Amino acid sequence: MYKLGIDVGGTNTDAVLIDENRNVIADIKCPTSGDIYDGILAALRTVLSVSGVDKRQIRQAMLGTTQCTNAIVERRNLAPIGILRLGAPATLGIPPMVDWSDDIRQICAGSAVIGGGFEYDGKELAPFDREAARAFFLEMKEKGVQSIAISSVFSTVRSDHEAEAAALCREVMGEDVHISVSSEIGSMGLIERENATILNAALWKVAQRFTEGFAQSLADEGITNAAVYLSQNDGTLMTMEHARRYPILTVACGPTNSIRGASYLSHLHNAIVIDVGGTTTDFGVIQNGFPRESSVAVTIGGVRTNFRMPDVVSIGLGGGSIVRLRPDGTVTVGPDSVGYEITKKALVFGGDVLTATDIAVRLGMYQLGDPSRVSHISEELARKALAAMRAMVEDAIDSMKVSSADMDVIRVGGGSIILPEQLAGAAQVIKPEHFGCANAIGSAISKVSGTFEQLINYDELPRDKALEQAKAQAVDLAVAAGAIRDTVEIIEAEDVPLAYYPGHTNRVKIKAAGDLAN
Numbered sequence: 170m171y172k173l174g175i176d177v178g179g180t181n182t183d184a185v186l187i188d189e190n191r192n193v194i195a196d197i198k199c200p201t202s203g204d205i206y207d208g209i210l211a212a213l214r215t216v217l218s219v220s221g222v223d224k225r226q227i228r229q230a231m232l233g234t235t236q237c238t239n240a241i242v243e244r245r246n247l248a249p250i251g252i253l254r255l256g257a258p259a260t261l262g263i264p265p266m267v268d269w270s271d272d273i274r275q276i277c278a279g280s281a282v283i284g285g286g287f288e289y290d291g292k293e294l295a296p297f298d299r300e301a302a303r304a305f306f307l308e309m310k311e312k313g314v315q316s317i318a319i320s321s322v323f324s325t326v327r328s329d330h331e332a333e334a335a336a337l338c339r340e341v342m343g344e345d346v347h348i349s350v351s352s353e354i355g356s357m358g359l360i361e362r363e364n365a366t367i368l369n370a371a372l373w374k375v376a377q378r379f380t381e382g383f384a385q386s387l388a389d390e391g392i393t394n395a396a397v398y399l400s401q402n403d404g405t406l407m408t409m410e411h412a413r414r415y416p417i418l419t420v421a422c423g424p425t426n427s428i429r430g431a432s433y434l435s436h437l438h439n440a441i442v443i444d445v446g447g448t449t450t451d452f453g454v455i456q457n458g459f460p461r462e463s464s465v466a467v468t469i470g471g472v473r474t475n476f477r478m479p480d481v482v483s484i485g486l487g488g489g490s491i492v493r494l495r496p497d498g499t500v501t502v503g504p505d506s507v508g509y510e511i512t513k514k515a516l517v518f519g520g521d522v523l524t525a526t527d528i529a530v531r532l533g534m535y536q537l538g539d540p541s542r543v544s545h546i547s548e549e550l551a552r553k554a555l556a557a558m559r560a561m562v563e564d565a566i567d568s569m570k571v572s573s574a575d576m577d578v579i580r581v582g583g584g585s586i587i588l589p590e591q592l593a594g595a596a597q598v599i600k601p602e603h604f605g606c607a608n609a610i611g612s613a614i615s616k617v618s619g620t621f622e623q624l625i626n627y628d629e630l631p632r633d634k635a636l637e638q639a640k641a642q643a644v645d646l647a648v649a650a651g652a653i654r655d656t657v658e659i660i661e662a663e664d665v666p667l668a669y670y671p672g673h674t675n676r677v678k679i680k681a682a683g684d685l686a687n
Contacts, residue, residue, distance in 0.1 A: 534586060
């Protein structure tokens with residue numbers, strides 16, 4: 170039995186095959202194409218050719234993709250949506266999408282703020298205005314809208330009104346309507362949670378395209394026995410159906426795949442991961458084998474959200490970053506890059522652009538292409554460029570730490586050849602075997618998770634019993650998602666007191682993860 174992992178990056182599409190013992194059988198890189206499916210097919214065909222495995226023995230296929238992130242950032246392929254907020258009259262002063270830029274606000278075909286929602290203590294803010302909701306859904310149906318975003322005040326405390334509105338939406342608009350409900354996507358904070366829900370609703374066409382496209386690509390290559398999964402941004406997997414329902418959860422799955430892959434390849438469960446691509450370098454932190462989650466609101470394509478996201482810092486440095494000598498003698502590296510055209514434009518490949526990869530070859534850090542093509546570059550210029558790259562990376566390492574102590578650092582990604590072997594702030598710098606395809610490996614070896622999150626008053630249910638029940642439910646959720654029960658373990662547990670709530674109310678969040686059933 171084999172697992173196939175594919176990760177689509179901005180520069181390269183990586184593919185790996187892993188056997189039942191989690192040994193890497195083959196790993197390859199192919200340039201990402203304008204149409205990403207050409208790149209996926211090329212990577213798929215190459216890894217099958219190199220490995221020589223029987224296609225019928227591939228039982229699981231995992232895809233990590235930047236499609237949703239790109240759609241938001243580039244404002245492309247986003248579907249028109251309707252936005253319903255349950256919060257009148259309390260929230261009328263701030264309309265939906267209040268701080269969105271005009272170029273993305275156009276996805277809204279109509280919005281309404283109607284009666285409904287709850288107070289912070291669970292008391293009803295206003296009755297759910299069923300007739301107003303029905304009128305809004307009828308309007309959206311007449312306009313041909315196929316996706317609706319529903320949010321409610323304090324739905325993280327009580328989601329009754331959101332559930333009622335979703336049921337009414339299906340009644341009015343039909344079973345095929347795509348409904349995004351804020352209590353299933355974001356956390357506390359109405360505007361940020363609503364924003365995340367709006368983006369999720371607008372991504373349904375993108376999700377449909379990449380899920381169906383990946384499945385079709387596999388079928389076209391004769392891989393018909395494989396269960397298909399998508400990578401999500403907490404380092405775990407989700408089914409095709411889940412990905413279609415919550416496409417927003419694929420945002421930033423690339424860095425998390427690299428973090429998981431780096432942890433697996435290095436056998437380290439706590440470290441800083443530096444993933445160097447062709448255009449950017451991502452920095453993340455492994456905590457107990459999984460990516461550290463961001464604790465602050467995250468902006469995606471100019472939209473402020475608060476749904477689950479990895480704590481990742483990106484800088485404009487990669488293997489294709491352009492190196493320039495300024496008139497004053499200083500040297501700059503990036504942030505612009507030749508990207509996936511590095512094999513055409515970099516000097517070592519016969520091009521005419523001086524890149525970070527050329528600097529690494531000139532200094533003898535790595536053998537690649539034709540070294541004679543960079544022999545004319547002065548060592549002084551090369552050393553200045555390396556110093557600039559080192560300073561950028563060391564500053565980012567410091568920003569990821571929570572103390573002044575040195576931490577282990579893992580270098581992965583095809584572009585990591587441009588980094589020196591010693592870095593300030595690092596206890597040790599490790600570049601594991603198969604480092605270039607850590608992202609695809611992370612996708613292939615990912616586990617399945619379940620997360621339980623709820624506000625619990627410890628006056629009503631004692632803390633020990635509440636946590637015990639929450640952990641059991643998190644385990645059940647992981648099993649329901651496809652994990653083997655015997656392998657499921659609690660990987661994250663927290664309960665945060667909420668001082669402004671009545672009694673001893675805490676936000677309890679438990680995450681469990683286990684191996685995917687074969």
